[in-house]
Amino acid sequence: xxxxxxxxxxxxxxxEYVVKALADHPEDVKITRTVDEMGVLLLLSVHKDDxxxxxxxxxxxxxxxxxxxxxxxMKNDARVNLKIEEPEGSERPRRDxxxxxxxxxxxxxxxxxxxxxDLKDSx
Numbered sequence: 001x002x003x004x005x006x007x008x009x010x011x012x013x014x015x016e017y018v019v020k021a022l023a024d025h026p027e028d029v030k031i032t033r034t035v036d037e038m039g040v041l042l043l044l045s046v047h048k049d050d051x052x053x054x055x056x057x058x059x060x061x062x063x064x065x066x067x068x069x070x071x072x073x074m075k076n077d078a079r080v081n082l083k084i085e086e087p088e089g090s091e092r093p094r095r096d097x098x099x100x101x102x103x104x105x106x107x108x109x110x111x112x113x114x115x116x117x118d119l120k121d122s123x
Contacts (some may be wrong), residue, residue, distance in 0.1 A: 009033065010072055010075070011033070011040060011042060011069055011072045011073055011076070011078070012033045012042060012070065014068070014072050015031055015042055015044065015065070015069060015082070016029060016031055018065060019044065019046065019054060019065075019067075020052050021049070021052070022039050022054060022061070023046055023050040023053065024047070024049060024050055024053070025046070025047035025049065028045075028046060028047035028050070029044075029045070029046055029047075029050075030044075030046075031043065031044055031045075032045075032047040033118075036074070038071060038079065038081075039073070039078055039079030039080060039081060040079065040080045040081065041081050041082075041083060042080065042081070042082050042083070042084060043068055043083050044082060044084045044085065045084065045085045045087065046084075046087065046088065047102075048087035048088070050085060051084075052110045053087060054084065055084065058122065062082070064085060065082065066081075066082050069082055082101055
C-alpha cells in the first residue's frame with residue numbers, strides 16, 4: 001500500500017498504516033479523527049490482544065508513534081494528539097490506584113504528639 005495522501009487526513013492515514021502493520025488483528029483497528037480549537041485528536045481503538053504491541057515496553061512504541069504524528073501534523077500546521085482507547089475486557093490495572101472494592105476509611109491511630117514523643121524517646 002503506497003503512502004500517498006493529500007489533504008489534512010495525512011495524520012490519520014499514517015497512523016492507520018503504522019498500527020495495522022504492528023497489529024495481529026488489523027481488521028479491528030479503528031481511528032476517529034476530530035478537529036477543534038486545540039488541534040487534531042486521533043482516537044485509536046485496537047483489539048485487546050494488540051494493545052501491548054501498540055503501546056510497547058514502558059510505552060516506548062506509543063511515544064514514538066506520537067512523536068512522528070507530531071511531525072506529520074507540523075507539516076500541515078496542526079497539533080496532533082493521539083489517545084489510545086482502553087479495549088473492553090482489558091486486564092490492565094487502573095492507573096489511579098482505584099479498585100473495584102470499596103475503600104476502607106482512613107483511621108488515624110497516632111497523633112503528631114505521639115510521633116514527636118517516639119522520636120524523643122529513641123534518642
